[in-house]
Amino acid sequence: MPDATFQLEVVTPERLALRVAATEASIPALLGCIGMRPGHAQLVAELGAGELTWKPAGAAEPVSAADQPPQLVLGGGFVEITNEKAVILADSAEWPGEIDPARALAALERAQAAERSADPNVDHLAAVRAVQHAQVRLAAREQYTQTHQR
Numbered sequence: 001m002p003d004a005t006f007q008l009e010v011v012t013p014e015r016l017a018l019r020v021a022a023t024e025a026s027i028p029a030l031l032g033c034i035g036m037r038p039g040h041a042q043l044v045a046e047l048g049a050g051e052l053t054w055k056p057a058g059a060a061e062p063v064s065a066a067d068q069p070p071q072l073v074l075g076g077g078f079v080e081i082t083n084e085k086a087v088i089l090a091d092s093a094e095w096p097g098e099i100d101p102a103r104a105l106a107a108l109e110r111a112q113a114a115e116r117s118a119d120p121n122v123d124h125l126a127a128v129r130a131v132q133h134a135q136v137r138l139a140a141r142e143q144y145t146q147t148h149q150r
Contacts, residue, residue, distance in 0.1 A: 004038035005057040007085040010072060010093050017093040018072060021057035025086060027079055028052060040081050047077045047090060049133035051140055071096060073140045075133045092133075096144035099137050108134035 008025055010018040027034040028050025034043075052072045075092035111130035114122050 005084075006036070006038045006040070008054055008088075009086070010052065010074070010088045010090055012077075012090050012093050017090070020054065020070075022054040022070075023057055025052065025054040027086065027088065028074055029079065034079070034081075036081060036086055038084060040083075040086075042082050044078060044080050047074055047079055047088065049073075049075050049129060049136050051136060052088065052093075071140065073099065073137050075137075076129065094137065094140075096140040097148075099141040099144075101138065101141050101145075104134055104137040104141060108138065 005021040005023055008018065008020050008022045009016070023037065025036045027036060027045075028048050030046040030048040033050070034045060050073075052074050054070045056070055073092075073094045073096065074088065074090045075094075077088060077090035079086060079088045108131065111127055111134050114127035115124060115131055117124075117127075
């Protein structure tokens with residue numbers, strides 16, 4: 001008997017980043033990860049910065065060393081889950097191999113400077129989220145680089 005699946009989609013303002021049948025997913029919500037399997041209760045949640053991972057339909061284990069591992073780095077947005085579908089409307093979505101480490105490091109340094117700023121016009125919550133997003137991007141790129149240098 002085949003595994004039950006659901007449709008997982010990630011859309012950004014620039015592109016359809018992902019459309020795949022999956023048997024499970026871990027979605028980075030603002031207040032923690034949402035584990036999803038087919039038949040999940042309906043909900044809408046705000047995304048945080050983090051890694052979206054999933055198990056593709058027909059895979060025994062998530063593939064971690066493929067050209068495009070089942071992992072996207074998300075930078076905020078929303079997710080809507082219905083009975084057999086998760087639609088992620090992400091502010092940004094990047095494959096780990098697409099991330100430029102120098103640009104990610106520069107973004108981290110800018111976000112950390114904003115976070116430390118005493119300027120009352122600085123949005124400190126946005127700065128904290130930017131630091132988290134930059135850290136996730138750097139970690140994902142580092143893991144991707146180590147995996148692909150073997």
